[in-house]
Amino acid sequence: MAAADWGGKADHLAGERATAQFDVDGMKVAWAGSRHAVEVADRMACLVASDPVFRKDTRTMLSRKELFKDTLKKAAHAWKRTVELHLTEEEANLLRLYIDQPGYVDLHWVMFVPAIKGQGTEEQQKKWLTMAYKFQIIGTYAQTELGHGSNVQGLETTATFDPSTDEFIMHSPTLTSSKWWPGGLGKTSTHAVVYARLITEGKDYGIHGFIMQLRSLDDHSPLPGITIGDIGGKFGSGAYNSMDNGVMRLDHVRIPRDQMLMRLAQVTREGKYVHSDVPKQLLYGTMVYVRQTIVADASRALSRAVCIAVRYGAIRKQFGSKAGGPETQVLNYKTQQSRLFPFLASAYAFRFVGQWLKWLYTDVTQKLESKDFSTLPEAHACTAGLKSVTTSATADAIEECQKLCGGHGYLNSSGLPELFAVNLPACTYEGDNVVLLLQVARFLMKTVSQVASGKQPVGTTAYMGNIQHLMQCKSVVNTVEDWLNPAAIKEVFEARALRMAVNCAQNISKAPSQEEGFSELSPDLVEAAVAHVQLIIVTKFIEKLQEDILGHGVKEQLQKLCGIYALHLIHKHLGDFLSTGCVTARQGSLANERLGKLYAQVRPNAVALVDAFDYTDHYLGSALGRYDGDVYSALYKEAWKDPLNETVVPDGYQEHLRPLLKQQLKLSRL
Ligand SMILES: CCCCCCCCCC/C=C\CCCCCCC/C=C/C(=O)SCCNC(=O)CCNC(=O)[C@H](O)C(C)(C)COP(=O)(O)OP(=O)(O)OC[C@H]1O[C@@H](n2cnc3c(N)ncnc32)[C@H](O)[C@@H]1OP(=O)(O)O
Numbered sequence: 001m002a003a004a005d006w007g008g009k010a011d012h013l014a015g016e017r018a019t020a021q022f023d024v025d026g027m028k029v030a031w032a033g034s035r036h037a038v039e040v041a042d043r044m045a046c047l048v049a050s051d052p053v054f055r056k057d058t059r060t061m062l063s064r065k066e067l068f069k070d071t072l073k074k075a076a077h078a079w080k081r082t083v084e085l086h087l088t089e090e091e092a093n094l095l096r097l098y099i100d101q102p103g104y105v106d107l108h109w110v111m112f113v114p115a116i117k118g119q120g121t122e123e124q125q126k127k128w129l130t131m132a133y134k135f136q137i138i139g140t141y142a143q144t145e146l147g148h149g150s151n152v153q154g155l156e157t158t159a160t161f162d163p164s165t166d167e168f169i170m171h172s173p174t175l176t177s178s179k180w181w182p183g184g185l186g187k188t189s190t191h192a193v194v195y196a197r198l199i200t201e202g203k204d205y206g207i208h209g210f211i212m213q214l215r216s217l218d219d220h221s222p223l224p225g226i227t228i229g230d231i232g233g234k235f236g237s238g239a240y241n242s243m244d245n246g247v248m249r250l251d252h253v254r255i256p257r258d259q260m261l262m263r264l265a266q267v268t269r270e271g272k273y274v275h276s277d278v279p280k281q282l283l284y285g286t287m288v289y290v291r292q293t294i295v296a297d298a299s300r301a302l303s304r305a306v307c308i309a310v311r312y313g314a315i316r317k318q319f320g321s322k323a324g325g326p327e328t329q330v331l332n333y334k335t336q337q338s339r340l341f342p343f344l345a346s347a348y349a350f351r352f353v354g355q356w357l358k359w360l361y362t363d364v365t366q367k368l369e370s371k372d373f374s375t376l377p378e379a380h381a382c383t384a385g386l387k388s389v390t391t392s393a394t395a396d397a398i399e400e401c402q403k404l405c406g407g408h409g410y411l412n413s414s415g416l417p418e419l420f421a422v423n424l425p426a427c428t429y430e431g432d433n434v435v436l437l438l439q440v441a442r443f444l445m446k447t448v449s450q451v452a453s454g455k456q457p458v459g460t461t462a463y464m465g466n467i468q469h470l471m472q473c474k475s476v477v478n479t480v481e482d483w484l485n486p487a488a489i490k491e492v493f494e495a496r497a498l499r500m501a502v503n504c505a506q507n508i509s510k511a512p513s514q515e516e517g518f519s520e521l522s523p524d525l526v527e528a529a530v531a532h533v534q535l536i537i538v539t540k541f542i543e544k545l546q547e548d549i550l551g552h553g554v555k556e557q558l559q560k561l562c563g564i565y566a567l568h569l570i571h572k573h574l575g576d577f578l579s580t581g582c583v584t585a586r587q588g589s590l591a592n593e594r595l596g597k598l599y600a601q602v603r604p605n606a607v608a609l610v611d612a613f614d615y616t617d618h619y620l621g622s623a624l625g626r627y628d629g630d631v632y633s634a635l636y637k638e639a640w641k642d643p644l645n646e647t648v649v650p651d652g653y654q655e656h657l658r659p660l661l662k663q664q665l666k667l668s669r670l
């Protein structure tokens, strides 16, 4: 794919590609999940790259208004192409992804539609989804308020049932109850699922979802009683500013009773509140769904940054050998490798754990349909934990990739500033990462106490059942090679995670109350949660390697990457491993030695390993990450597109620069 995109020009990276020791096509399949997935992704990426409407090379130079209009244009064109080409849901999602411009359509498809699917009755789904699927209405997910985001139970918007008219009265009683942040709300959405406190017969039943029409379908003006607008510019140029995150206040707006999403609970014609026999946590189901998709987004964003930094690192040269030989590719510096290759390994690790999480989510959804709610807590903990760990690591890594590319990485034309700015908020939206890790910790503390009372844990906490062994085992690693053994790696990760969780549980039990203990220990709990989540990622990578993986050398490369992922974590969190007694200082340094050898083995494959992500130059959007490696011509060309270069003498010269220079000149002659 990328080769076609490159169009036969000189390949400055050909030498790098020639050193690869594996079949890149085979790796593309392992990355994408199947041959079919590679093929569909290629087709959709090409469709986007070849369509001038989807150009994005001057996006960071547009004003907010221009950018927003450009987003509307792209979204409408994408829909037109979807209909004309009869794209399947899979194809349409990929089309949206490769357009690569956050916009109202994300909220419509990723949150509004799933919220109605998950929380609406069959009748409600039939009515609203029929319109949503045809884009006759545009929806958003209006949960967060000016005063509360993390604490969903603290939301203030009210939905008071009026039995005299069979309606709910939707109201924002305070400034802090203004809806604040929903994407697409500001200027685009015609409808929203609005979360509000349900009040009936004088009693507050807490947060529930309601479908509200916000704007006229004739002229797009807000309906009576609704004040609505955009919340203002956000971090970075271009980036998330294409999205109209909005503010909304409601002044006693009436909606029919049947617009309350009634799958989980109902209000009868008389105003009686009736709860279904499903757990009330299903109200949070849309967030579980989206958190799962965000893990896949994180691996994609990270792999884009790594692709840029690896290709550029192979082109960029600084300093020669002392003997006056050729200059060194910066990718050959060991420091560059030790900073960059863990990100390369993490991109693959997050990709595979994301594929597993998608499976887990599908499995849980099927169980929920047959009223088996037993796996819901684990699904919540896994999605919350993996969303946190992968998005935090990705944001940090993109920032580091900018530094790995030196000065040129700081230019918009490197693609990295926008990539960072678009992915940074993933650490906050769909749940602040620390708040979510505390949810994981809560789940772990429950599991530890269940284990103590003899219950056998299952799923991702099954390892905790092996408590006798894991609390006292010592790693058997004795040589550098021993760190190649997946069982040895898994054991130390399990022991570290369990010991950190048990330490927390023991310390909490010494506190005056469970709540006080949890609060006091929260920094440690967050670390215990991270250890558990990292264990999941390492385990799923190891399990991936047990599958049939086709293609010459593909499995061998993945084994190396898996080793790098696990060992760099041991190196980075050595304090945890030492303090819990899972490894000795000597074993820690053997792990580091092994890591250095793995970096050297990956080096000749690095460019091919990022080629396997199969990104077009259009999607990558980077002068530094071009497939052909023609970096300097691209940087040079991009510079001239800047509006400042539209004139040789800049605007403002006559008013500000000329008088200054003239005056200084006159003074110097005095
Ligand atoms: C123009 C062209 C366009 C092209 C575009 C291309 C773009 C590129 C492609 C991009 C692709 C995709 C884009 C993705 C789009 C993403 C957009 C994101 C937009 C953002 C949206 C949002 O942010 S929506 C708002 C999200 N808000 C939150 O997440 C709030 C976080 N807070 C909470 O979840 C809860 O309040 C919290 C869990 C923290 C606490 O809740 P509370 O009720 O107080 O609960 P507790 O008392 O702690 O717990 C009670 C029990 O409930 C359990 N529990 C909690 N949550 C859940 C859950 N979700 N599921 C199941 N169970 C849950 C908890 O564990 C407790 O259980 P226990 O047994 O009692 O212990």
Ligand SMILES: Cc1cc2nc3c(=O)[nH]c(=O)nc-3n(C[C@H](O)[C@H](O)[C@H](O)COP(=O)(O)OP(=O)(O)OC[C@H]3O[C@@H](n4cnc5c(N)ncnc54)[C@H](O)[C@@H]3O)c2cc1C
Binding pocket: 107, 141, 142, 143, 144, 147, 148, 149, 150, 151, 180, 181, 182, 183, 240, 245, 425, 428, 429, 430, 431, 432, 433, 434, 435, 438
């Ligand atoms: C780009 C973007 C898009 C968004 N899109 C939407 C959308 O479409 N719809 C929607 O409804 N919302 C949306 N949001 C809102 C988002 O979901 C919230 O911002 C998010 O849930 C975090 O909540 P908060 O802003 O209230 O953070 P706060 O909870 O105020 O966090 C502030 C700080 O307090 C800490 N903190 C909070 N609680 C605790 C605790 N219990 N223990 C320890 N530390 C704590 C956090 O770690 C953080 O450091 C969006 C946000 C962004 C940035």
